[in-house]
Amino acid sequence: MASSLSLLTLSTTATSSTVTVVSTTSPSTNGPEPSSSSQSLCKSSAPTAFSTTSDTEAAPITPEVPASSPSPRKGSAFWLSYAAVCICTFVSALDITSIPTSLPSIIKSLSGTAASSWVGSSYTLASAAMIPFTGNLANIFGRRPIMLGSIMLFALGSALAAGAQSMEWLIVARTVQGMGGGGMTGMSSIIVADLVPLAERGAYDGFKTMMWACASGGGALSEWASWRWLFYINLPASAFAFFFTFVFLQVRTPEGDMQSKLALVDWVGNFLLIAGAILSNISLTWAGVRYAWSDVHVLAPLMTALALMFAFVIYEKYFPTVPTMPWDVVTNRTALLSLIATFLNGITSISIIYFLPLFFQAVFLASPLQSAIYSIPSAVLISPFSFLNGIVVLKAKRYLPGSYAGCVLLVIGFGVVSILGAGSSLAIRVASQVIVAAGTGILISSLPFALMAPIPVERLGSALAFQAFLRTLSQTWGITISAAILQNTVKRKFPARFIKTLPTGSDFAFAALSRIASLPEPLQQEVKVAFGQGISSIYRVMIGVAGLGFLCVVFMKEVPMRNEVDGTFALKMSEERPDVEKAQVGAEQKAEKVEVEHVEMV
The missing domain is CATH 1.20.1250.20 (MFS general substrate transporter like domains)
Structure with a gap:
């Protein structure tokens, strides 16, 4: 029974809410993805802790892993x-x-x-x-x-x-x-x-x-x-x-x-973007120099450029x-x-x-x-x-x-x-x-x-x-x-x-x-x-x-800055791996200790 216990923490505001599922026995060193409207799920077979956060700018760093986790040694x-x-x-x-x-x-x-x-x-x-x-x-x-x-x-x-x-x-x-x-x-x-x-x-x-x-x-x-x-x-x-x-x-x-x-x-998105950029520049180059601002030679490429830019944004959302x-x-x-x-x-x-x-x-x-x-x-x-x-x-x-x-x-x-x-x-x-x-x-x-x-x-x-x-x-x-x-x-x-x-x-x-x-x-x-x-x-x-x-x-907000990087494109000959693995193991051991103490108290 103790192995299936979980802690439910709710935090809401009047704007929006983001649900994050974080493992307490194997916490992510990256924390949840900051997003204004998406749900981030970090799945684990171990017991989980549920928390809801609601910053329209970004979800905070996962509490189980401090934001000040040791960064890799730079060799x-x-x-x-x-x-x-x-x-x-x-x-x-x-x-x-x-x-x-x-x-x-x-x-x-x-x-x-x-x-x-x-x-x-x-x-x-x-x-x-x-x-x-x-x-x-x-x-x-x-x-x-x-x-x-x-x-x-x-x-x-x-x-x-x-x-x-x-x-x-x-x-x-x-x-x-x-x-x-x-x-x-x-x-x-x-x-x-x-x-x-x-x-x-x-x-x-x-x-x-x-x-x-x-x-x-x-x-x-x-x-x-x-x-x-x-x-x-x-x-x-x-x-x-x-x-x-x-x-x-x-x-x-x-x-x-x-x-x-x-x-x-x-291919399509880049074509729309590049074509829009070229046409907008042609329009601005001609405006007031070769043709008047109200001339069709200026307005036609400019309007076409704006339409292509709008099409680019819509295309990027769905396709x-x-x-x-x-x-x-x-x-x-x-x-x-x-x-x-x-x-x-x-x-x-x-x-x-x-x-x-x-x-x-x-x-x-x-x-x-x-x-x-x-x-x-x-x-x-x-x-x-x-x-x-x-x-x-x-x-x-x-x-x-x-x-x-x-x-x-x-x-x-x-x-x-x-x-x-x-x-x-x-x-x-x-x-x-x-x-x-x-x-x-x-x-x-x-x-x-x-x-x-x-x-x-x-x-x-x-x-x-x-x-x-x-x-x-x-x-x-x-x-x-x-x-x-x-x-x-x-x-x-x-x-x-x-x-x-x-x-x-x-x-x-x-x-x-x-x-x-x-x-x-x-x-x-x-x-x-x-x-x-x-x-x-x-x-x-x-x-x-x-x-x-x-x-x-x-109208900007001050959003907390993270301490992690995307490992997909990390160094091949990484001299930092031992330090990273050591930090991750330490975080996991600490989380497991916290869970055991919590279960014993219950």
């Missing part, structure tokens, strides 16, 4: 795998951070201004399109082969870009390069999530973002050598990343034959066996708001990284090297602030304070940046960038925790890939929207006699960059003022975008 296998991830992050960051300062040199060399904005947006769009697809593939084929394939695609695109003889050639090459870069970016976040528990991840994610700071000086190569070296340098870097990943990233791969794995790929987007991110308020805030932060962050160097080149007549130096606070400090905030999250186990601080700093920072002009002092130029960099970096490391905390560990890979997709897609939108704002402003502000000298059908702003220094006064001053007003218009819009991000954070 050489872990650190070498983590180093491989950081190297891949550095390689993929090289182009995003280097191209903006080199764009005038590229335009001058290839004599192409009509499609110059696509040099940046083609990379980010292809990158965004590939991130959820590679995340889906990684859940089926494993992390390592997808990372290696992404590195090879990136290297191929870099080789094609280095030899580009026209703007069209370069844009196609950048698209191939972006496909590889997107896969590397998405896989880096997923692999770190596989190896490090959420409660410990702040410092590791923060250090990974430091690779962006290390990669931010690449644009200076266009001053010291040809802009083609921006792409040539990727070849040995990619080779090194491939070698390091192939040799040291030894993580588990799901079993199964190729045919069964291909059948699991979410795929391995969905690209876990449904938890839609039904959980905090997770959903974190995705929206991530999208908004992507728009604001790329606007400062991509367009501030152009401001210095146009208004201060700076060379690519000088503009890179002037932009150091915004280009380099984002990563250190992200790293420091990761340490804070690691120690405090809370992500909302940093999210609030990041949004407030962004609103203030963009307010200051929007008033920069030719007469702005060095102190104002530096201080404004530091404020924006602080807000951006803090949000980059805070928002992923708001997504991951409510999501079950086995679905974190897909959730992180979808978040990375939204961040990259938003950067595409950020480049496109900012370019449209700049183009429309300078089109109105440039003197008519100067516009007549620009190539027909060109992007006026980018076409003007290489000509401003040679203009006579007072025409030069008029053009510089007009360009500065165009950049200011961008950052005034970004104040509102950052404000929307703050509203998202207001």
Whole structure:
């Protein structure tokens, strides 16, 4: 009779309730899956304890197993795998951070201004399109082969870009390069999530973002050598990343034959998502530049894109066996708001990284090297602030304070940046960038925790890939929207006699960059003022975008962070197994002792 005794514990609230069945003799080290509406059943032949919890954000850690259970010891296998991830992050960051300062040199060399904005947006769009697809593939084929394939695609695109003889050639090459870069970016976040528990991840994610700071000086190569070296340098870097990943990233791969794995790929969902992303970017690229916002050429692709995105969401709920987007991110308020805030932060962050160097080149007549130096606070400090905030999250186990601080700093920072002009002092130029960099970096490391905390560990890979997709897609939108704002402003502000000298059908702003220094006064001053007003218009819009991000954070909840990871993709040569098994055995023995004492008392 004693062996069949169980303890029934009920805990309810007015919102909802989740029923969890947990064994008292063999408790799960992972605890129940946090979900707002699902039932988690951990079956056992031993006596069970029933408990109902009702947090709309997440179920708490199972009481029988403390949340502070010893985490695995991190040995050489872990650190070498983590180093491989950081190297891949550095390689993929090289182009995003280097191209903006080199764009005038590229335009001058290839004599192409009509499609110059696509040099940046083609990379980010292809990158965004590939991130959820590679995340889906990684859940089926494993992390390592997808990372290696992404590195090879990136290297191929870099080789094609280095030899580009026209703007069209370069844009196609950048698209191939972006496909590889997107896969590397998405896989880096997923692999770190596989190896490090959420409660410990702040410092590791923060250090990974430091690779962006290390990669931010690449644009200076266009001053010291040809802009083609921006792409040539990727070849040995990619080779090194491939070698390091192939040799040291030894993580588990799901079993199964190729045919069964291909059948699991979410082909339809990825098609809907990629097609929607491409059409939305085409619409925004044309809006206000080639066609009016009300023109059918703008509205038709935009409406089609929205319809495809809606169809994607519905399809993901009902059909795929391995969905690209876990449904938890839609039904959980905090997770959903974190995705929206991530999208908004992507728009604001790329606007400062991509367009501030152009401001210095146009208004201060700076060379690519000088503009890179002037932009150091915004280009380099984002990563250190992200790293420091990761340490804070690691120690405090809370992500909302940093999210609030990041949004407030962004609103203030963009307010200051929007008033920069030719007469702005060095102190104002530096201080404004530091404020924006602080807000951006803090949000980059805070928002992923708001997504991951409510999501079950086995679905974190897909959730992180979808978040990375939204961040990259938003950067595409950020480049496109900012370019449209700049183009429309300078089109109105440039003197008519100067516009007549620009190539027909060109992007006026980018076409003007290489000509401003040679203009006579007072025409030069008029053009510089007009360009500065165009950049200011961008950052005034970004104040509102950052404000929307703050509203998202207001309605988030602080969800406890877990200490477990998904073992499906753990290290093969795990040096941590003895410690893990010891912790599990200790927890089981403690639970058995508690049960025996309880039965004796009864």
